[in-house]
Amino acid sequence: MNSNHTIEPIAHIKTPFNEKFGIPRQPNLCKAKGVVTLTTNFNSMQAVKGLERHSHIWLLFLFDQNLDKGWKPSVRPPRLGGNEKVGVFATRSTFRPNGIGMSVVNLISVKQVDNQIVIEVEGVDLVNNTPIIDIKPYIPYSDSVVNATSEMANDAPEAQLDVFFSKTANNSIECLNIGVEFITLIGDVLKQDPRPSYKQNKPDTKVYGIALEEFNITWQVTDKKCEVLNVEPI
Numbered sequence: 142m143n144s145n146h147t148i149e150p151i152a153h154i155k156t157p158f159n160e161k162f163g164i165p166r167q168p169n170l171c172k173a174k175g176v177v178t179l180t181t182n183f184n185s186m187q188a189v190k191g192l193e194r195h196s197h198i199w200l201l202f203l204f205d206q207n208l209d210k211g212w213k214p215s216v217r218p219p220r221l222g223g224n225e226k227v228g229v230f231a232t233r234s235t236f237r238p239n240g241i242g243m244s245v246v247n248l249i250s251v252k253q254v255d256n257q258i259v260i261e262v263e264g265v266d267l268v269n270n271t272p273i274i275d276i277k278p279y280i281p282y283s284d285s286v287v288n289a290t291s292e293m294a295n296d297a298p299e300a301q302l303d304v305f306f307s308k309t310a311n312n313s314i315e316c317l318n319i320g321v322e323f324i325t326l327i328g329d330v331l332k333q334d335p336r337p338s339y340k341q342n343k344p345d346t347k348v349y350g351i352a353l354e355e356f357n358i359t360w361q362v363t364d365k366k367c368e369v370l371n372v373e374p375i
């Protein structure tokens with residue numbers, strides 16, 4: 142038995158999220174698109190034949206931005222308000238042995254563009270350029286467990302903030318000719334309240350920034366209202 146197996150990324154994914162901060166905590170909380178590009182050794186049409194017959198796929202990936210930070214046996218999940226410690230294996234923490242993440246996403250298309258296989262997906266919660274270590278179809282009869290329960294995260298988190306755009310932000314959006322899909326993405330990301338749990342439910346005057354695609358979005362929260370202050374090219 143060989144239990145020391147080396148894992149090689151089979152693909153990388155392009156996403157709108159340039160940094161960890163602000164990414165939804167699970168897939169399908171916003172309609173962020175991703176483009177998976179198979180790496181040279183795995184860029185084979187044979188390997189993806191039939192994938193398009195599935196509406197959703199699992200992406201197994203490396204939390205590569207945390208791999209050098211090791212893992213912690215106890216973590217404070219945001220869903221428990223950041224106050225309660227539970228075991229890493231009871232959570233979806235990104236600081237885990239082997240650093241493996243899994244997200245189910247909507248499959249939009251599988252194409253070959255100039256000999257490169259690209260897989261378009263929607264609903265991602267991954268940082269731009271995250272290494273993908275496997276792709277598997279989502280199998281509804283087995284992966285969807287009708288009577289499953291979780292005391293920690295049974296239902297999708299509710300929107301935490303009302304998001305509105307300042308005059309400056311609206312002017313920038315107009316000048317930069319930003320489309321409705323991107324504006325919706327900004328709203329969907331911010332309404333989850335990306336701030337750390339200890340900042341929520343307290344007065345907070347900090348101006349936050351999130352880098353989405355090629356824009357820096359600045360925003361501030363007052364009384365559960367999130368004002369987008371500006372949208373500027375990075």
Ligand code: SAM
Pocket residue numbers: 161162163164165166167168203204205206207233234235241242243244245266267268271272
């Ligand atoms: N759905 C996956 C899972 O359950 O394994 C990920 C859940 S994890 C709680 C989601 C968070 O992972 C995102 O909010 C983002 O901050 C972080 N993340 C995404 N891609 C990452 C990467 N490549 N390296 C480190 N952290 C990442």
